[in-house]
Structures are given as C-alpha cells and as structure tokens.
Amino acid sequence: NFYFETPRGVDQLELEELCCDAVREATLRGYLRQNSVDSVDGKNTGDNLGPGSPVFHWEQTRDSNIHVRLILKGGGCENMSAQYSLPAEIQGKRVDRNLGGVRVCILDAIWRAQGKGCGPGFIGVAIGGDRASGYEFAKRQLLRNVDDSSPDPALAELEARIMREANTLDIGPMGFSGKFTIGCCKIDKLNRLPASFFVSVAYMCWAYRRRGVVLDVNGSVVEWLYQAPHEFQHQEELPDLTLPAADVVRLSTPLSEADIRKLKIGDVVLLDGIVFTGRDAVHKYLHDGGELDVIRHGVIYHCGPVVLKENGQYRVLAAGPTTSIREEPYQAGIIKRFGLKAVIGKGGMGAKTQKACQENGCVYLHAIGGAAQIYAQCVQRVLSVRLEQFGSPEAVWELQVENFPAVVTIDSHGNNLQQAVTDRSRELFAAAL
Template sequence: MSQVATSYLQTLEKSLYDLVSETSTNLPTDVRRAIKKAKEAENAGTRAAMSLDTIANNIVMAEDNVSPICQDTGLPTFKVKTPVGVNQLEIKAVIKNAIVQATKDAKLRPNAVDSLSGSNSGDNLGDGLPVIKFEQWEKDYIEVKLILKGGGCENKNIQYSLPCELEGLGRAGRDLDGIRKCILHSVWQAQGQGCSAGFIGVGIGGDRSSGYDLAKEQLFRHVDDVNPNEDLAKLEEYIVEKSNTFGVGTMGFGGEATLLGCKIGVMHRLPASFFVSVAYNCWAYRRMAIDINAQTGEIMNWHYTEGERISFRDEEKAENTSDNKVVELKAPITEEQIRELKVGDVVKISGRMYTGRDAIHHHLMSHDAPVDLNGQIIYHCGPVMAKDEEGNWTVKAAGPTTSIREEPYQGDIMKKFGIRAVMGKGGMGPKTLAALKEHGGVYLNAIGGAAQYYADCIKSVDGVDLMEFGIPEAMWHLTVQDFTAVVTMDSHGNSLHADVEKSSLEKLSQYAERVF
C-alpha cells in the first residue's frame, strides 16, 4: 500500500476513534441544554431534583475523566455517507479497529454477546456488530454519525399496529389522533425504566423494520429543531407538553420532567399495515457526528456543537430540604435494620457489596453462591472495568442496570441466600415486593446512567467470581463509601414504582378525547 493510502487510513482510524470516545464520554450541546431545562423545571429538594443534580455532576465527571457517561455504552450504530468513489470496505475495517481500541481503553464496555452461547466477544465485535450503514452522496467529504444507545432504553422501544386498544386511552384508530395516542402511551409505558427523563424518535408507517429505522433516524435530529411538516411539528410539541404532566419524572421518582424531546418522521406504508414505532432514548443521549476530509481522513467539523454549551460546572447544588431520613447502611445487614427502612428513605452504603445481574441471577437459581450472601447487598450493575499496571482491576463506570429483568428470580434468590437489599434502577414488580415483605428485604433505587458518580464511590475491587460470564455479568466484590440510593420498595408492602405507575395512568387517561 502506498504511504499516502496508509496515512489516510491511519488518520481516518484516529478520527473514528475520537468520534467513539467523544460520543461515549461527552454529552452533546443540545442534550445538555435539555437536561438543564429539566433541572430548572424541578422543585428544589425533591428526589427528582437531587437525581438531576447527580446526573449533571456525572456529566462533568465523564467529560473530565474522559470516561463513559453511562457504563452501558450501547450498541454502536454508525451511519456513513461517502462521496462516489470512496472505498466503503476500508471505512468498515477502520471502524472495527477503532471500536476494538476504544474497548481496550475502556471508552466502551465489551457489549457484544453471542445470543446462543451467551459468551461475550470482549472487543465489541460480533456477528452483525457494530452496525454500520452506508449511503452515497454528491458531497466531496465523508459524514459519519454514531449513536450509542444502551440496552435499558432499547428495551422500552415499542411498536404499535393500528388500530389498537391502549391502556388508559382506549381505541387508537388509523389517523393522526390514533398516532397521538400511541406516542403518549409509549412515554407512559417506559416509566422510569429507560432512565427518564428521556427522548423519543417516532416512525410512522413503513413495515416493522423500516418503521423502527425511521424512528431511530429521528434520534439524530437536533433536540431543538422544528419539524418542517406542520402537523407533526404540532404533535411533537403536544407530546412533550402532555408527557410532562404524567408525573413520572426523573428515574420514575415522580416530578415535572418526564420527556425532553419528541421527533417524528413519516413514510408511506402498505395498505394493510399501519405501524407507529417508537425508539426511546435515556437522558444519556449519546450521539455525535463528524465530517471527514475524504483525501486525508481528518475531522473537518463536529456536529451538535451549535448554541450555548452548558458545562454544569458552577451549578448550585439542590439542598436536601425534604424530610427524607438519611440512613447509613453497612453489610451484613440484619432483618431489624431492614424493617426500619421506609420508602423515601435515603441510604448511604459503605463497606461491601456484590454485583449481580442477568447471568448471575439465572445461575444462582440452580447453583450455590460463590460467596456468603447472608445479610449482603446485591447491586444490579454491569461495570466497565480496566486493569492497571499492577494487574489490579479498577472500575471505570458503574451505574445501575434495569432491575425488572430479574423479577422472575429476585424474590427466590433473596430468600435462598439471605440477601437483605438489592439495588438497581426502575423498580421491581409484585413478586419481589411480596418477597421483600415476607423475608425482610428492601429495594434500593440508584440513579441510572450516573456511572462516573458511582464509580467514584467504589473504593476498591476486592475480587471477582464467575468471570466466565464476561465483564458486565461477572460477580464483582466491591468496597464502597457513601454510595447513595433511595428506598423505593420496602418490607412493608410499599412501592413507589407501583404508586407512580398508578397515578401516571390516571393522568394519561385524561388524554383519551380526540385532539387532532
């Protein structure tokens, strides 16, 4: 290969690496402004305001540490536009190199799991991954867009086939008003599980796959742009306004800010099909784009940099003016200590906790635990880890994962091993609530996406078990200090999540009448 070609590819690889690193660690300008607006909307002293404070703090830490904003660095999806004549195969190869390097440098969590064997490839490459879509265009430079959309919010995507019946809203027909109902419902059903306050991209029409593609394409629009289609512009505005009356709030804690942006696209459909596809994105809305010189491989321009940039550095901290109790917890915890905790209490954990998520919960149903879990705390978390020069593990990012996936196992596992507290985000269901009451346990809600904030509370990694499940799924033994979370389900049958779901359904039902 000639020197010119080599240096083009090397420069291109560096440019793509920078895109990946920047997307994972530095939240775009338009998203920062939306989060700032949410902060201003919340009342001081509420759980939602405190969570947004932590989120803002986390954004600063991620930028300063050049470390992932959230530990789930998503499924890297690239959209590339090239001038006629540019070699797309080379770009694909270079993207893969950049992804592998970014994973080694802990800018990305190894997130590519073999769907049949469950084994993690370790480098974010795998069948069909990363997702790369090419298009040609008439311009003379290359444009690369990247979105890192995590699994928790991806799980809250939803596709409606009209006509349909919707909880709280009744019949949704094949017209603009039916579309309106589907979109409102999509926001409501996400509750706090996709790390609200979120953003949605909506695709009207197409088939099942092109409809979702269209929805995801909307996530590349700027938060503050205006839809050129007047009807859709009105609908976008309406959805944001009404969704923010649901009272779901940040993390589903209740509050004013539930949805920070809604972007709707439309395409033709088949006569028999009428899909409304909704792609839900968490507050950690990581998407970025660059223009690249097609001769040199250098970055010419970064997108999403327009307008005022909020640094979140000099923000005033919201005072805890609520009458929530702050309780210090240290494992092993007794049943009496747990029974004293009530929904709304804030806990500060110091000492030992163990991570355990999907693979561990499945494993523990039919195996012994590798450590004594009696009185212990299980943290639903799949961290980003790195080895330092001495070969010791260090935590690079460690926020909670969505707990509801463990609902089939959690109660049984708590009882089997004597676990007293489980911590994650988004809450759990009736089976776990009943087990907490019977056995004497609590559910603690940490702030989703605050991966830098929590990594900072982890003082040491003291061991790891079941590493065969891969880094995110292994059981890490952690020593923490002042690790803060909120009791959202207690041992007396109370669940903040059940309450918020019920009250927000009442709010949703107010919008059953025709509007469009």
C-alpha cells in the same frame, strides 16, 4: 450504531474497518463496556465486535464531505422501544389509523417505559414503513437536534403536543414522579403498504450518548456535531456526592434486620461496605440452583461494571446500575434463598420482588441510571471477582463502596414508590385520552 453519509467513491469497507478498530481499542481502554454477546450461547466477545456489532447505516449523498454520527444506546432504553400496528386497542380504547392514533401510541410507549428506560427519555417516532424500516427510521430521528421541529406542520404540532402531554403524566426522572418525563419527541413518516400502519417508537435515555463529525475526503475534521465550542478542551470535574447529613440515612454492611425495617420509600441512603454485582447471567445461574454463598445476607447490585486490570490491581471505571425489571422472574427466590438485605438497581421491580422484600426483610435501593462514572468514584477497591466465565460485565464483582447514594423505592413494609407512580400516571393517561 454508526450512521454514514458519504459521497460517491468513498471506500465504505475501509471506513467499517477503521470503526471496528476504534471500537476494539475503546473497549480495551475501558471507554466502552464489553457489551456484545453471542445470541445463542451468550458468550461475550470481549471487544464489542461480532455479527451485527457494531451496526452500520450507509447513505450516499452529493455532498463532498463525509458525515459520521454515532449513537451509543444501551439495552435498558432499547428494551423500552415499541412498535404498534393500527388499528388497535390501547388502554381499553380503539385507536385508528390517523395522527390521533399515533399520539396515543407514543404516549402509551412513554407510559409503559416509566423509569425503566433511564428517563427522562428522548423519543424518536416513525409513522409507516414496514416493521424493519419503521424501527430503523424511528431510531434515526434521535440524530436530530433536540431543539428542532419537523418541517411538516402537522407533525411539528404533534411533536409539541406530545411534549406537553407526556410531561403532565407525572412519571418524572427515573420514574420517581415529576414534570420532566421526556426531553424531546421527534416524528417523521415513511410511505407504507395500504394493509399496514405501523407506529415505531425509539426510546433513548437521558444521557443521550451521541457524537458526530463532518470529515473531508482526506479525513480532516471540518466540523464536530452535538457539542458546544471548546466543550472537550478541558476535563470537567465530577460532582461532589456529599449530601447534608440531615437529609440522608447512613448504612453500613452487614445490614441488620433493624436497619432494613426502619427504612421507608423515599429515604435517601448513603451506603458504606460490601456489595456484589449481579446481572442476568448470575440471576439465572442462582435461580437454577447455582451456589454463591458469599452473598448471603448481603447486598446485590444490578450492575455490569467496566473494570480494567492495571499493575495487578483492578480499577473500576464505570459502575452504574442496569435495569432491574429483567431480574423480576428470579429476584424473589434469590432474596428468600440467600436472605438478601438489599437489592440495588434502577427502574424499579414488580410485585413478586415487593412481596419478597416485605416477607424477608429486604429493600430495593434505586441508584441513578446514566451516572456510571460518578458511581465509580464510590468504589474504593475490588475485593474479588467470581463467575468470570459469564464475561466481565456479567461476573460477580465484590466491591467495597463508600458514600454510595441511592433512594429506597421498595421498602420492607409492602410499599413500592414506582408502582404508586405507575398507578397515578395511568389515571392521568386515561384522562388525557
């Protein structure tokens, strides 16, 4: 999403063309994943361009400068956004058209997100408007500074209250439990029709990928936004992933039944060996009877990597997990059919997958969302690629990994860490109401 504030006379079409050229170039260089598909046939455009991609928002101002802001928001957190129409019944209680009702809607959206939106989350909220303008205005709140507060005293008080209460729900980072569930809550309001009262909630992941710049009309930089002085004048060293040996379980593929059965929820593992990426298209393909015998008794990774081919060799630039719950309709059957020993992803999975893990000797390993470049360090080489007809992110990449860190959140004994957190946070949410 590009947000522009421009003075009168600026050629908006030219700016859109420049942005599209930049998106195309950034995708070609591997800075952006190929993440735009046709909504009917599912074909990936390969350059992140197409109808509605990217999204542009325009506002004319009396300022002489051009303000440009960019939010890079993935599907995992976008899927956790929500909209409510009041009055309503939430968690078994009637919620009315007032700020008390708005409070319940926001907390409910945060509770429902759990770790699936790559939490801790950053929350934008719009009160009022219609369905379309409410969602757009909620997302626009994510452009605000993290440490600001609403100029409206009542909304500022509600923002502070949400921060206090959400961070006592014990959801925590990635849904592992803890006291840091959201990093900010920004609320604003629009006028509405008397017959409608919408509360729109935009959920942003902890990585909070956004940038902004102020340009003069000649295109020179006046000011960079959302960054500390000199932040990008040197390259940060990526962290060392080495963990103390006493604190981790080391695993190497092929995984045995004994390897899996000894694991329990909460175990931190470092995985060496072969993993196969597989996202939505692959799971649907396998569920419908497609063949992929190479994954039998192996490890499947819910991941759409960014991969470049250089001098005839593949290089992985980013390899973070995608939200696993989308594969819940398919995963249990695939575990059983192929005898999978481990599924890697983020956000946790549901009861069907939990049961399949118990019955078939499989575990769910939770990787850390938002750390795609760090996980790319774990990839030693690309061994093969299959099902390329689905597009690069949806293809099956056979990766050799080393020291790949993850946490067991579903074990083979019927335990589900994130379900336990969900149940506990539901009790805390109910008590807060």
